[in-house]
Amino acid sequence: MRNLSLLFSLALAVLLFAPQQTMAQQGQSVRIVKGKKVTLRADADHALSYIWFRDGQPIHGAHDKRIIVTEGGKYTVIALGEECHSDLSDFVEVIVDPQGEDVQVDLEIRNLPDRSEMLVSKEFNYQLLLLNNSSSTATDVVVTFELPDQLKYVGLVHGEMAGINYNAQTNELTWYLPKLDGGEAISQWIKVKGQGPGYAVTTASVKSRQQDTNPADNIAQSTVEIVTLFVPNVFTPNGDGVNDVFKIAGLEAFKSNKLIIFNRFGNEVYRSLNYQNNWSGEGLNEGTYFYYLEVEDWTGVIHRDKGHVLLMRAEIRN
Numbered sequence: 001m002r003n004l005s006l007l008f009s010l011a012l013a014v015l016l017f018a019p020q021q022t023m024a025q026q027g028q029s030v031r032i033v034k035g036k037k038v039t040l041r042a043d044a045d046h047a048l049s050y051i052w053f054r055d056g057q058p059i060h061g062a063h064d065k066r067i068i069v070t071e072g073g074k075y076t077v078i079a080l081g082e083e084c085h086s087d088l089s090d091f092v093e094v095i096v097d098p099q100g101e102d103v104q105v106d107l108e109i110r111n112l113p114d115r116s117e118m119l120v121s122k123e124f125n126y127q128l129l130l131l132n133n134s135s136s137t138a139t140d141v142v143v144t145f146e147l148p149d150q151l152k153y154v155g156l157v158h159g160e161m162a163g164i165n166y167n168a169q170t171n172e173l174t175w176y177l178p179k180l181d182g183g184e185a186i187s188q189w190i191k192v193k194g195q196g197p198g199y200a201v202t203t204a205s206v207k208s209r210q211q212d213t214n215p216a217d218n219i220a221q222s223t224v225e226i227v228t229l230f231v232p233n234v235f236t237p238n239g240d241g242v243n244d245v246f247k248i249a250g251l252e253a254f255k256s257n258k259l260i261i262f263n264r265f266g267n268e269v270y271r272s273l274n275y276q277n278n279w280s281g282e283g284l285n286e287g288t289y290f291y292y293l294e295v296e297d298w299t300g301v302i303h304r305d306k307g308h309v310l311l312m313r314a315e316i317r318n
Helices: none
Strands: 006-011 029-033 038-044 049-054 066-069 073-080 092-097 107-113 117-119 123-132 138-146 151-156 164-167 172-180 185-194 198-207 219-227 256-262 268-273 287-296 302-311
Touching (some): 038 049, 038 073, 107 198, 123 138, 123 172
Parallel strands (some): 029 092
Antiparallel strands (some): 006 038, 038 066, 049 073, 073 092, 107 123, 138 198, 151 185, 164 172, 198 219, 256 268
């Protein structure tokens, strides 16, 4: 008597969020909601019938290659041929979740940037705050964080974590939690970088296996203005009406600013609070000067920049 070769597989017919099929190999497990079902399928060469077992006991009348399962347990199968049979397969465990679709939760997601304005190429953070405002446990919780073109994902503030994945093609972050107990709150900090001017609108959303009693707070958007602040490296105060002052583009987007100019010896030669783009270098020699710039955004965060600028007076011709 020869044994049949047996391929044992499982198809999950009831899924969490989308109609698709999931295959489980021997020795694996699948979880279903109470009241739902899965189909187990056994494939064996030359098999004429099958004997199915649940927790080691034969299942009455289960002799086809497929059986429909609604009860939890460890399922195995033997394939029968004319004069042979297969070995007992490895098990596939079906776990029935007693918390069915009648259980309701109230998940809330908050999308909290740490500032309302940011310079292009500068990094800042978002806090994703997830709350379960109900007394029931939410399972298979998925948070999605969508980034616009103006922002580039840098990483997690506290290092990479299991369950968090970034898709560079969609510029989207997903955060998976097996469960979130009633009354529990958890947060994650995301680091991003501005990569283009404009209003960057991010969208955070959350869903779980259970029905949500207040879907309005399952989505949260926030807006951060990404600003280009351009500091020139040369200006020519020669009276021709072109480039006669040290003009910093983008200052008007900030609440306040401070500008200090130093000569090459480190001596302060100019200072202005709330600079109005009007320094012409009057009374100073041509040459390289050094600037220190502070700008305060509308959330009170101070941004600092420093560099050099060449003051050059061309000859004025009558």
